[in-house]
Amino acid sequence: EVQLVESGGGLVKPGGSLRLSCAASGLTFSNAWMSWVRQAPGKGLEWVGRIKSESEGGTIDYAAAVKGRVTISRDDSRNILYLQMNSLKIEDTGVYYCTTWWVWGQGTLVTVSS
């Protein structure tokens, strides 16, 4: 069974940083294109960014709303996807999901508040 488990969420002050992790199992992680999607409280889904597999170039794309403030990376030896978030804003508050599109994690809550 494919499983994605996010961690690393929490309460952070505006301007702060946070690193989210997504541990994958049950799939050939190194071949997977992985994305981060977030959802503000009571709002819809918002794509954050995507990283392709290394074999397909490892290209990373970001949403305009976060570009320059977040970095997506992957450790294929440990089957872990990361989302490094810097200069956090209040509007970054929400549940962050990692996904292969076919499978989603349960999400981790990020709260940006003073």
Next chain:
Amino acid sequence: SSELTQDPAVSVALGQTVRITCQGDSLRRYYASWYQQKPGQAPVLVIYEKNKRPSGIPDRFSGSNSGNTASLTITGAQAEDEADYYCHSRGSSGDPLVFGAGTKVTVL
């Protein structure tokens, strides 16, 4: 505002058919995927590549595409189909990937 436009809400009587639409320029070139999300849960893929269903998704869910509009149809809606539904595809001028704002489906 999203590059993919969805109606905010629709309702359907139990056992009847409901169609949810998603409009956007990118849909003239790219397929839409559809996700179902129930309160407090992660999204679930229900349709991909226009009209393919992942294993375990009931065949009452179907997808179609015409011009700049993608549609998700639930034929014989069940109480458990009450949820938010999001379309997803490539962006046409902004972000590489985008979601519609979502449609809340109420089963009466």
